[in-house]
Amino acid sequence: MNEAFVQLRCPACEKDWEAAPTDLPATDAAFSCPDCGDQRRTAEFMRTERDLEILEQFETA
Numbered sequence: 001m002n003e004a005f006v007q008l009r010c011p012a013c014e015k016d017w018e019a020a021p022t023d024l025p026a027t028d029a030a031f032s033c034p035d036c037g038d039q040r041r042t043a044e045f046m047r048t049e050r051d052l053e054i055l056e057q058f059e060t061a
Ligand SMILES: [Zn+2]
Pocket: 010, 011, 012, 013, 014, 015, 033, 034, 035, 036, 037, 038
């Protein structure tokens, strides 16, 4: 799997965007919404379970 993108959604302001997993921190690391600055675990920004799985695969790779 290369050039995969994950879909993100901010739970606070509901901004939708996508990013390359390699540009995101680990699922348990702190991540800030680029729009509203709300800080949560990266996992909480994943829009679906599948997006979370993709990000986890990149962590263990
Ligand atoms: Zn936000």
